[in-house]
Amino acid sequence: MMVEFIVRLRQFGKKMSKHTVKEWMIAVRPWSFPASVMPVAVTLGYLAWRGAQIDWLCGVLAIVNIVLFHAAGNTWSDYFDYKRGVDAHDTYGAKTLTDNMFTPKEIYKLSIGMLVVALILGAVLMVLSSWQLIWFGLAGALLTILYPKLKYSALGDVDIILTYAVLPTLGTSYVATGNIDYSVLLLAVPLGLITDSILHANNTRDMETDKRAGISTFAMKIGIKRSVYLYCIELIIPYLWVIGCVVCGYLPWWSLLVLVAIKPAYDNINRANSRLKGNSDAFAILDEASAKLQLMFSLLLIVSFVVSLVIAALVS
Numbered sequence: 001m002m003v004e005f006i007v008r009l010r011q012f013g014k015k016m017s018k019h020t021v022k023e024w025m026i027a028v029r030p031w032s033f034p035a036s037v038m039p040v041a042v043t044l045g046y047l048a049w050r051g052a053q054i055d056w057l058c059g060v061l062a063i064v065n066i067v068l069f070h071a072a073g074n075t076w077s078d079y080f081d082y083k084r085g086v087d088a089h090d091t092y093g094a095k096t097l098t099d100n101m102f103t104p105k106e107i108y109k110l111s112i113g114m115l116v117v118a119l120i121l122g123a124v125l126m127v128l129s130s131w132q133l134i135w136f137g138l139a140g141a142l143l144t145i146l147y148p149k150l151k152y153s154a155l156g157d158v159d160i161i162l163t164y165a166v167l168p169t170l171g172t173s174y175v176a177t178g179n180i181d182y183s184v185l186l187l188a189v190p191l192g193l194i195t196d197s198i199l200h201a202n203n204t205r206d207m208e209t210d211k212r213a214g215i216s217t218f219a220m221k222i223g224i225k226r227s228v229y230l231y232c233i234e235l236i237i238p239y240l241w242v243i244g245c246v247v248c249g250y251l252p253w254w255s256l257l258v259l260v261a262i263k264p265a266y267d268n269i270n271r272a273n274s275r276l277k278g279n280s281d282a283f284a285i286l287d288e289a290s291a292k293l294q295l296m297f298s299l300l301l302i303v304s305f306v307v308s309l310v311i312a313a314l315v316s
Contacts, residue, residue: 019102027078027096027110028071035198035291036070037063038298039168039191043184044176045305049252052177058128059176065125066140066168068118073144073163075111079104080148086206086213115141129175136171143167152215160199165192186250187301190238190258194297197234198290201272204231205283224275231272231286235265238297254304254311261296268293 019027044059081087082097082104089098096102102110122137143163150159169184169191203210203219204227210217219227242258245251268289275282 023096023101027075027102027107028114029074030071032074032291033067033070034295034298035195036066036164036168038295039165039187039195040066040172042187042191042298042301042305043169043172045302046184046187046251047173047177047181049305049308050181050183052173052181054176055129055178056176058125059172061121061125061128062172062175065118065121068114068121069140069144069163072111072114072118073147075107075114076144077148077151079107079111082107084148084152084213084215086152086210086215115144125175129178133171133175136167136174140167140171151217154216154218154221156199156203157196157218160196161188161192164195165189183250186241186245190241191294191298193234193238194290194294197231198287198294200227200231200234201283201286201290204228204275205287228272228275232269235269235290235293239265242301252304252308254307255301257300257304257307258297260300261293264289264293264296 040059040063044054044056047054078087078097087098097104097107119137119141122133122140126133126137140163143159147156147159147163150156165188166185169188170180170182173179173181173184200219203217204224207217207220207224207227210220222230239258239262242251242255246253246255268286271279271282271286271289273282
């Protein structure tokens with residue numbers, strides 16, 4: 001049995017060596033990971049600010065776990081987009097399959113492998129915390145697997161908000177403290193909207209090629225004009241939400257630091273609106289710009305919690 005395992009391990013190693021580290025990085029798209037890491041990190045900062053007793057080991061493992069789910073989701077989506085004809089040589093996005101960098105079988109196996117590792121790590125987290133964490137793990141796995149189908153049926157935005165906002169905030173509060181603190185959903189609203197703006201910008205840009213592939217995204221359902229308006233709303237509400245939470249005492253006053261990120265949000269909104277004035281390339285880079293905004297917005301929130309804690313410690 002051990003001999004067979006070693007043989008299989010060597011075979012796997014030979015297959016891996018066919019590709020460079022750079023190619024594997026391109027396949028999993030690590031530059032997209034802030035979309036999943038930031039909700040967990042922001043939640044940990046928020047819980048610390050509220051004075052919760054945090055298991056930091058579980059918190060760090062939760063970040064690793066969601067990155068694995070995210071990487072599995074990226075490759076899973078690429079596989080089905082290629083099979084369905086959504087990704088082609090003339091479309092934006094990942095070129096790992098359309099440029100023959102990887103075979104579909106390789107991407108499929110990579111995705112399954114990372115999903116299995118994510119589930120194993122989830123089991124470790126259950127041992128360290130509680131068996132009830134299984135429900136978060138199963139929900140995450142299900143949303144990852146169903147994402148292509150939901151995306152093709154105009155429900156991709158719902159999947160993204162659940163996967164990268166609701167589940168991470170609630171799941172992090174549970175795994176890090178042993179209890180679900182529903183107040184973390186205050187964070188899920190702004191983070192979820194900005195994160196979804198990444199997908200929405202992508203889908204708005206790809207309307208014509210998605211139509212050619214025979215799928216139906218939410219952007220296609222509501223049309224270009226409403227899609228532009230929705231994108232702008234997804235960038236405006238997070239700032240108004242944080243201001244409201246600060247005024248009501250749900251977030252520290254230092255959380256107004258997110259207003260530092262108004263300029264890039266304003267630039268993105270202006271670029272999106274230019275689509276209605278005839279700029280057909282308006283959404284060409286807005287998914288990337290939205291991802292950078294999500295990272296900046298989240299980091300500013302984390303800084304606000306840290307600064308609040310430091311000041312409270314100095315005052316006391």
